[in-house]
Amino acid sequence: MAQYMDVHHGMTGITADQLHQAHQADLAVEREEGVHFQRAWADPDSGTVYCLSEAPSADAVQRVHERAGHRADEIHEVRLSV
Amino acid sequence: MAQYMDVHHGMTGITADQLHQAHQADLAVEREEGVHFQRAWADPDSGTVYCLSEAPSADAVQRVHERAGHRADEIHEVRLSV
Numbered sequence: 001m002a003q004y005m006d007v008h009h010g011m012t013g014i015t016a017d018q019l020h021q022a023h024q025a026d027l028a029v030e031r032e033e034g035v036h037f038q039r040a041w042a043d044p045d046s047g048t049v050y051c052l053s054e055a056p057s058a059d060a061v062q063r064v065h066e067r068a069g070h071r072a073d074e075i076h077e078v079r080l081s082v
Numbered sequence: 083m084a085q086y087m088d089v090h091h092g093m094t095g096i097t098a099d100q101l102h103q104a105h106q107a108d109l110a111v112e113r114e115e116g117v118h119f120q121r122a123w124a125d126p127d128s129g130t131v132y133c134l135s136e137a138p139s140a141d142a143v144q145r146v147h148e149r150a151g152h153r154a155d156e157i158h159e160v161r162l163s164v
Contacts, residue, residue, distance in 0.1 A: 003123065019162045042163070043160050
């Protein structure tokens with residue numbers, strides 16, 4: 001399994017409840033794609049959301065996000081971490 | 083203390099050793115700015131590096147990165163997380 005960081009733009013004003021609900025929507029369908037969303041961070045001022053996941057591919061990450069109703073704008077495989 | 087995600091572009095080909103050394107360089111000076119760098123993730127293919135920190139301000143995050151020799155291209159306060 002590889003690790004991915006995906007980024008959503010245009011989420012200006014996102015609330016804690018909305019972030020929680022979006023994350024729960026991912027968790028509800030992720031297993032069917034072999035993905036696990038580990039963490040997410042949001043900057044409501046710039047409207048940027050970062051999601052960290054373990055997944056078999058970037059396409060699998062996107063399929064989960066699409067099914068949950070919030071397509072990612074960028075998906076990066078983060079092969080290195082500290 | 084607030085949490086920040088900062089992003090570096092143009093790091094194409096970054097190696098595990100280089101990421102480790104860059105993170106150590108941040109850790110070596112962060113205390114003087116009241117910052118703590120928690121994690122970093124790198125995508126060597128696109129040259130993107132994400133750093134997660136706790137800090138008193140985005141300026142303090144940038145000062146640490148500048149002193150360590152790698153200025154960030156974007157710094158976002160991530161007020162929300164799951």
